[in-house]
Amino acid sequence: MTGGRPAHAICLLGPTRVRTVAGETTLRPSLRLSLLELLAVRAGETVPIGPVVEELWAGAPPERPVQAVQAHVRRLRRTLAAAGVPPRTLPVLLTGGGLVLDVPAAEVDALHMVAMVEAATRIAADHAGEAIPVLQRALAMWTGEPFGGLADGPEHRSAVRYWGEVRMLALRSWAAAHLRLGRPQPVVARFHAGGLHESTDEGVTALLISALCQVGRRVEALSVYRAFRRRLVDEHGVEPSAELQRFHRRILLDERETRFAAATLPGVLGG
Structure with missing residues (x-):
């Protein structure tokens, strides 16, 4: 004031x-x-x-x-x-x-x-x-x-x-900023509390998956991706973007570095 x-x-x-x-x-x-x-x-x-x-x-x-x-x-x-x-x-x-x-x-x-x-x-x-x-x-x-x-x-x-x-x-910018600083816990907590783990927003889903990977919850990250894909196919008849599918494959292969790089998915920040 x-x-x-x-x-x-x-x-x-x-x-x-x-x-x-x-x-x-x-x-x-x-x-x-x-x-x-x-x-x-x-x-x-x-x-x-x-x-x-x-x-x-x-x-x-x-x-x-x-x-x-x-x-x-x-x-x-x-x-x-x-x-x-x-x-x-x-x-x-x-x-x-x-x-x-x-x-x-x-x-x-x-x-x-x-x-x-x-x-x-x-x-x-x-x-x-x-x-x-x-x-x-x-x-x-x-x-x-x-x-x-x-x-x-x-x-x-x-x-x-x-x-x-x-x-x-x-929300996406807030989450991406936290992940850039290596702070995934607030992202996981906020997205789950707000029901965003059930979102059809690809950027939100990608950020949540990355945050889960960063806190070592790889199985849950894969579950979030599968649920997101089902919603996207059922509600809109489309598949996730090629970038998100590649990120999913990286997690499946259990690569050491599965942190989400915001620059690889322009949709995350509305770009």
Whole structure:
């Protein structure tokens, strides 16, 4: 927190919440809340009226869409005021080109998470020790399904997909950084606790297999690969990549060096 203000004025990773110095408020689902979420996804940017109308009314706009949007802006301001949110905290502005939530992107938890993951993944290969705590903090910001699992409009759904991909990138980068430093135990513990041993993400599976090999659990590593291959074939009708199959063969041959080298599988780090 800086300057007496919360670190995030809006939290979208989980049920949508609004934070002020006085506390935290959860708003009830409504068109006003959907409008606030849409503007928060693009905090600091002007959102044209067209996408706003599409998001709120899903192809069945009111007869006077611009006036309807303006009315919802007024209602949103009243709702925020009633919840104890001062207008200066979350200023919703009408501009010539559309609407803007005039706050820095860093005050929206999901946007801050994306920026942290991008910064950490840039340095992870050469500075794994520095990247790990940043990735850890970014992952801790995910408290549940974005928007509380209520993502009806196309912008909401697109944001949920993208943030989910960023979260998986953060997990893969976090795990790869630990393995580069020779610390497989946290990877095994976290991936099992999070159910990621049942993932269909090849990068996650490769990292878990490598971590298991590093702690001497070769039989379990082979079991994880076999289960992953079955899921991939059953659910998607495809085989694991050639790189992962070669890594599997190395484990079967019981080669002395079965540590996973992240550079051999670009998919692990989203590359």
